[in-house]
Amino acid sequence: MSETVIPYMVKPHPVTGLPNGKFGIWLFLSSEVMLFGALFSSYVLIRIGAPHWPPEGGLSSEVLNVPLGTFNTAVLITSSITMVLAWASCKMGSLPRFKMWMGATVFLAFVFLVVKYFEYSDKFHHDHFPSHDNFYAVYFLLTGLHGLHIVGGIIVNTFLLTWGSRMWKTDPEHFTNRVENAGLYWHFVDLVWIFLFPSLYLL
Amino acid sequence: MDAASHEDVSKHMGPYYAVFVALLCLTAVTVGVSYLHLNRPLAITVALIIASVKAGLVAAVFMHLISEKKVIYAVLILTALFFAFLLALPNLTTFEHHSGMPGT
Amino acid sequence: MSVEHHNGNGKGHAHADHGHHELPFWRKYIFSVDHKVIGIQYAVTALVFLLFGFSLMMLMRWQLAYPGQPLPVLGKLLGETAMPGGVMAPEFYNQLGAMHGTIMVFLGVVPLAVGGFGNFVVPLQIGAPDMAFPRLNMVSYWAFLPGCILMLSSFLMPGGSAQSGWTSYPPLSDIAPTGQTVWCLAMVLIITSSLLGSINFIVTIVQLRAKGLSFWRLPFFVHAQLVTAFLLLLAFPPLEAATVMQIMDRVAGTSFFLPSGLVVSGEQLKIAGGGSPLLWQHLFWFLAHPEVYVLILPGMGIVAEVIANNTRKPLWGYRLLVYSVIFIGFMSFVVWAHHMFMTGMGTTMSTFFQTTTMIISVPSVVILTCFIMSLYGGNIRFTAPMLFATAFLPMFAIGGLTGLPLGLTASDIYLHDTFYVIGHFHYVVAPGTLFALFAGIYYWFPKATGRQLNDKLGKIHFWLSFVAINFVFMPMFFQGMAGLSRRLYDPTVYAHGRGVQALNVVISWGAWGLAIAQLPFIINFFMSLRAGARVAENPWHSTTLEWAAPSPPGHGNFLTEPVVYREPYEYSVPGKTKDYSPQFQAEG
Numbered sequence: 001m002s003e004t005v006i007p008y009m010v011k012p013h014p015v016t017g018l019p020n021g022k023f024g025i026w027l028f029l030s031s032e033v034m035l036f037g038a039l040f041s042s043y044v045l046i047r048i049g050a051p052h053w054p055p056e057g058g059l060s061s062e063v064l065n066v067p068l069g070t071f072n073t074a075v076l077i078t079s080s081i082t083m084v085l086a087w088a089s090c091k092m093g094s095l096p097r098f099k100m101w102m103g104a105t106v107f108l109a110f111v112f113l114v115v116k117y118f119e120y121s122d123k124f125h126h127d128h129f130p131s132h133d134n135f136y137a138v139y140f141l142l143t144g145l146h147g148l149h150i151v152g153g154i155i156v157n158t159f160l161l162t163w164g165s166r167m168w169k170t171d172p173e174h175f176t177n178r179v180e181n182a183g184l185y186w187h188f189v190d191l192v193w194i195f196l197f198p199s200l201y202l203l
Numbered sequence: 204m205d206a207a208s209h210e211d212v213s214k215h216m217g218p219y220y221a222v223f224v225a226l227l228c229l230t231a232v233t234v235g236v237s238y239l240h241l242n243r244p245l246a247i248t249v250a251l252i253i254a255s256v257k258a259g260l261v262a263a264v265f266m267h268l269i270s271e272k273k274v275i276y277a278v279l280i281l282t283a284l285f286f287a288f289l290l291a292l293p294n295l296t297t298f299e300h301h302s303g304m305p306g307t
Numbered sequence: 308m309s310v311e312h313h314n315g316n317g318k319g320h321a322h323a324d325h326g327h328h329e330l331p332f333w334r335k336y337i338f339s340v341d342h343k344v345i346g347i348q349y350a351v352t353a354l355v356f357l358l359f360g361f362s363l364m365m366l367m368r369w370q371l372a373y374p375g376q377p378l379p380v381l382g383k384l385l386g387e388t389a390m391p392g393g394v395m396a397p398e399f400y401n402q403l404g405a406m407h408g409t410i411m412v413f414l415g416v417v418p419l420a421v422g423g424f425g426n427f428v429v430p431l432q433i434g435a436p437d438m439a440f441p442r443l444n445m446v447s448y449w450a451f452l453p454g455c456i457l458m459l460s461s462f463l464m465p466g467g468s469a470q471s472g473w474t475s476y477p478p479l480s481d482i483a484p485t486g487q488t489v490w491c492l493a494m495v496l497i498i499t500s501s502l503l504g505s506i507n508f509i510v511t512i513v514q515l516r517a518k519g520l521s522f523w524r525l526p527f528f529v530h531a532q533l534v535t536a537f538l539l540l541l542a543f544p545p546l547e548a549a550t551v552m553q554i555m556d557r558v559a560g561t562s563f564f565l566p567s568g569l570v571v572s573g574e575q576l577k578i579a580g581g582g583s584p585l586l587w588q589h590l591f592w593f594l595a596h597p598e599v600y601v602l603i604l605p606g607m608g609i610v611a612e613v614i615a616n617n618t619r620k621p622l623w624g625y626r627l628l629v630y631s632v633i634f635i636g637f638m639s640f641v642v643w644a645h646h647m648f649m650t651g652m653g654t655t656m657s658t659f660f661q662t663t664t665m666i667i668s669v670p671s672v673v674i675l676t677c678f679i680m681s682l683y684g685g686n687i688r689f690t691a692p693m694l695f696a697t698a699f700l701p702m703f704a705i706g707g708l709t710g711l712p713l714g715l716t717a718s719d720i721y722l723h724d725t726f727y728v729i730g731h732f733h734y735v736v737a738p739g740t741l742f743a744l745f746a747g748i749y750y751w752f753p754k755a756t757g758r759q760l761n762d763k764l765g766k767i768h769f770w771l772s773f774v775a776i777n778f779v780f781m782p783m784f785f786q787g788m789a790g791l792s793r794r795l796y797d798p799t800v801y802a803h804g805r806g807v808q809a810l811n812v813v814i815s816w817g818a819w820g821l822a823i824a825q826l827p828f829i830i831n832f833f834m835s836l837r838a839g840a841r842v843a844e845n846p847w848h849s850t851t852l853e854w855a856a857p858s859p860p861g862h863g864n865f866l867t868e869p870v871v872y873r874e875p876y877e878y879s880v881p882g883k884t885k886d887y888s889p890q891f892q893a894e895g
Contacts, residue, residue: 004437018275023510023513024443027509027540034542042586046581130559137555202237203246292641296650
């Protein structure tokens with residue numbers, strides 16, 4: 001039995017104007033807004049209830065490494081423009097250009113994770129684990145879950161860079177849609193960090 | 204699918220680069236402002252405004268939200284509302300507690 | 308009026324079905340991407356867990372009816388840890404309680420109502436060849452099943468399964484034995500499955516409707532499933548976040564939910580503290596309140612379909628029903644703290660939640676009224692599904708009305724955490740949703756299998772269940788009003804418990820009777836699968852799109868692409884020869 005053909009996989013629906021995948025990814029992002037929303041809400045509630053923040057005294061910017069955090073922010077922002085360029089390369093019909101920009105995006109994502117590795121191991125080295133106090137608990141929880149989302153993005157983007165790009169030969173429009181949808185997810189991950197960075201490092 | 208067609212995209216790259224530069228600048232601004240050590244409420248307000256502007260640029264331009272379809276706007280507005288409830292209501296319930304215990 | 312009995316022609320082959328290389332067994336039945344197979348996988352899994360979860364409660368009912376008495380036969384089989392000397396240990400009672408709730412809600416009712424009925428019926432009712440993302444659908448089920456197995460495995464952990472209620476409140480759940488961590492991990496899998504499924508439902512319903520099937524021509528069942536999908540999409544993530552935080556508290560030693568100065572068994576806990584137990588409650592109930600609407604809305608959808616079909620007239624107030632269900636969906640996000648009235652909230656916030664809770668009761672009443680009005684003047688066929696659907700109405704009414712004193716803060720002070728609450732929510736879910744789901748099984752079994760369930764056995768199943776279920780849950784209101792707490796291992800330690808202990812005996816025998824009442828159904832189910840009367844596409848003479856497909860449908864569902872010509876419930880239209888005009892039949 002051959003696979004059932006689902007309408008509007010590539011062509012947009014006449015009324016909504018959307019292909020299925022784009023609609024799906026925006027719905028997924030809505031649920032992610034609620035996930036990170038819950039985390040931010042928890043951060044606020046815990047912080048309001050604490051007599052001092054950080055509980056040990058001092059400032060967040062003294063506990064966390066602001067230069068590294070700023071650098072990572074710039075890394076993610078740059079990865080977002082490279083992601084846009086990857087999609088634009090597909091729109092302009094160039095697979096090699098797509099691979100270059102998507103490769104850059106994946107590379108920058110790894111850079112982000114490497115910086116986080118150094119940040120985390122520095123904390124662990126000083127015996128500052130999530131159990132140390134709620135400042136650390138919140139920091140590790142929020143950046144940890146965000147980091148897992150970065151890993152997810154790396155997996156998806158690497159797939160599109162490698163096996164996934166085979167679709168370019170048979171259905172370039174469908175492939176371009178997939179790249180755009182992956183881009184939506186990636187920009188969202190950047191967007192979350194845009195709020196995380198000041199909330200955790202600067203305030 | 205968004206408004207730009209196959210070949211036209213190359214002519215419409217300007218806004219993307221502009222936003223990229225703006226994001227880097229706003230990042231510098233938000234870090235710079237943090238060194239001013241403003242009082243807490245003001246610091247939070249300024250930081251969140253700058254973050255919202257940055258997020259808005261990413262959403263509107265990189266994520267093509269500015270030219271998105273009504274269905275997506277409807278879903279996002281609904282989500283924003285529920286997000287607001289989730290952020291506001293639990294914290295509001297803590298204000299009248301008389302137990303005096305931290306975090307309750 | 309009897310229903311048609313045809314010699315069915317077995318599985319149909321859809322027009323989209325070109326190239327006939329057969330799929331291997333494991334791709335056809337195990338990792339299938341066909342929504343019908345996945346729907347049946349969900350339904351069968353859920354029915355097994357409903358039976359299992361019910362069995363857990365039947366064990367508890369022995370302890371409640373005969374506290375401290377050894378349980379004959381089973382008592383020895385369950386081992387010395389759980390039932391020392393055949394008498395239930397308190398810790399085991401707590402395990403049974405927590406797992407009964409968790410399994411019935413997350414592994415039973417929702418997977419059957421949404422995963423089972425939703426997956427099977429929705430694409431057929433909208434004229435689609437499958438769900439929008441068939442492979443994602445398959446992934447959803449295969450995230451769900453491991454979650455279920457993991458959840459079950461928690462019984463084997465040292466110290467037993469989760470035992471802090473289905474609500475898993477910290478600090479208790481934070482310091483409970485290992486089974487609680489397994490509960491959290493299983494919930495992460497099940498929640499992920501649900502999120503992926505909800506995306507599929509929304510995109511499918513919006514994008515894949517047949518030609519002519521506008522929003523206002525959708526069967527009410529589809530509207531209900533669409534709202535339900537949005538509830539699942541937006542309400543579950545906070546619980547996923549909270550579950551991760553609880554895992555971190557338990558495994559990484561954090562204090563998200565642990566306040567400072569906590570003393571356990573005389574010893575100060577060595578934790579950082581500064582956390583909030585109420586934070587868990589907010590995040591949990593942010594999901595769990597919309598979750599109760601997830602429990603009821605698909606059931607309401609089924610009742611609507613069965614009532615319209617068996618009264619041979621259009622649903623009364625169709626547009627009102629749609630507006631009401633959308634309004635319920637929205638309001639369900641702002642009522643959750645009515646589960647937290649006793650946590651020390653000030654009067655401003657508790658009044659806010661009391662008000663929203665009162666408001667949300669209005670559309671429920673509207674929906675019930677529309678259903679009742681739909682019966683008036685109908686040419687009613689009391690088939691087995693119709694019996695269940697009709698009984699839903701007064702049962703849901705009792706459940707809903709008894710919710711009002713709980714939603715009002717003043718009366719909730721007295722009734723909170725008593726058996727009154729248990730009576731209230733069970734009326735809505737058990738003779739409410741579960742009856743609706745049975746109606747759905749009797750109604751759609753012919754479409755899924757090409758055979759009819761035996762109607763006589765169905766009627767026996769109904770009457771026995773209906774009588775027994777009221778013996779189980781009605782006395783609980785009186786126990787609650789007498790002040791009897793829920794989650795109590797031995798009610799007789801309190802004088803007010805002893806006062807209503809006789810009712811515990813009634814309830815327990817009612818529960819065991821309810822179990823026996825399911826035998827006609829189980830026998831009917833397996834008997835009819837092999838030897839039930841065969842049917843053609845539309846044995847119930849129904850109007851909605853799923854009845855255009857063969858019984859059972861093949862891949863791609865429909866033999867020709869369906870087109871919709873009219874509203875969903877055109878029954879007894881004046882001037883027509885037949886008493887039904889299906890949506891998919893052109894004029895004639």
